[in-house]
Amino acid sequence: MKRTLVRLGVLLLSALAVTAVLLALLTPFTADDTGGYGATATEIPDFRVNRLGERDHELTVDSAALGRDGMVRVLLPAGWKPGSGPWPVLYLLNGCCQAEYDSWITDGEAARLTAGYRALVVVPEGGAVGFYSDWRDGPGWETFHLIEIRQILESEYGAGERRAVAGLSMGGFGAMSYAARHPGMFQAAASFSGVLDTRDGETVSRLLERHGESPAKLWGAPRDPAWAAHNPADLTGSLRGVRLFVSSGDGSPGPLDVPAAARDDGEATLFRQTRTFTERALANGVEVTADLYGPGTHTWPYWRRGLERALPMLMGSIGAAP
Template sequence: MEKKFRSFEQSDPSYGFKNLRFVTIKSDNLHGRGDICLYIPDNCPSDAPVVILLHGVYGSAWSWALSSGVHEQVDQAISAGLIKPLILVMPSDGLWGDGSGYMKQKKQDFEQWIVEEVIEATRQIATEQVTEASKFFIAGLSMGGYGAIRLGARHPNLFTSFSGLSSITDISDFSLFVEESLSNYQMDTELSLIDTIVANRAGIPFFRFDCGRDDLLIEQNRKLHKQLLEANIAHVYQEYEGGHSWDYWKNNVMKTILFFNLRF
């Protein structure tokens, strides 16, 4: 395989834990280095599906694994025969400000970092497990939910499905979490999820999203659900107990994995 990245540092699997690997690559889109955490299960077959998990504001590549133990939950589900073996890919958002939004900005393209370089790095790391037949999925929480739904809708030929947990649904919601000016996020015209989804509805895959009933973003998620119904766009929306916290995300992330498993 042609080596795309000028520099590519990977942790030694013999020193890892719970089948986690850590990678740092030099990224053209970030104009610097980017971090990725991967979970590759034992005896993972070829053509394995890949689930990309995007973190929220303030976080990084370690957040999903070390704040929710999602890799352990997936490992247990695989061992129990509840889901097919899969690879988890948990990249950083590029570490801009409080959160990049996984969007193109003036000097860096955080969208292409995910849809181009993170996917290419995954193929380079898991050369035996990830093939042209492997399906890719994307999900995320809060800012990562915004990113996952937005990128999933914008790249339907790349992602088989997508899911958001406690998602930011409009660019204006970023002001609840970040101190940076919202003008940094306005390099694109599709800044609300409903606009992005409607603009790409012709090829959009079946998708889901959920939110906790005590979440500060619950009304925004209910509004998006209503807008999707009015636009006659097929989707699944669910609400559960909980707020905007890791307790909610670790307790509900497997619902996304099980939803994806039906499409592996």
């Protein structure tokens, strides 16, 4: 009889343990969490500020998630001062393979385009091919952006709970993946020529391998469930309540290209992915503004225009209209 009771106790504990694991896997990482997906950050990271201008702060963050210093640019709104707030926040995420982490400012004219809005504009480092994720074997970009940087913004810059996120190419992936994977954290998201269906072709794997990285270190083997768990096209049902803007060209030379521009097959692939994402989002009852503008390549003139077109919606969604 005692042995039977012991066995029943072991089985009950095992069942409870399995249930706990399943609940942990099914529970979303929300805006109120201080950890998740392996994150253990509970204290505000140390950081240094380099004041590049009246409204332009460059932060060097001692990031436990990255295992090294991480960089962030913060553009301050008119009227900001220490202790003020709460301020809405717009994150601008960069694409892959760019030499400068802050290309939204150096090439995208983000300072000029956002100058009239009363919001913090945050441009974080994202790695050459970081793909806005906590790698299985590598840096924790998701934790760096959504926990460590968020803690600094809230404690030192008066950031509030109203947030929007936008990005180009790899950053478009990051914007939609972050908004879907963290319900309630973002009120709006935008993608410009974004990687919005990571399981369409081998776009992600080729970019990683081109930079000497193994795709398995990111989300595991291509059929691993983690690929779908990060893929915007597979997560559209989680974007209900988030206002979306997506744009892409079809890869043929367009009105903003130089006269000698050639066809851009990469942009054509992203056009197809953006269309797939949009169709799935609309089918799931998500509010999407789609600017599938036809001729246009994978270049800055189109991304600047995309941001300019999306800004009224992005800023309006977080209460930061001019």
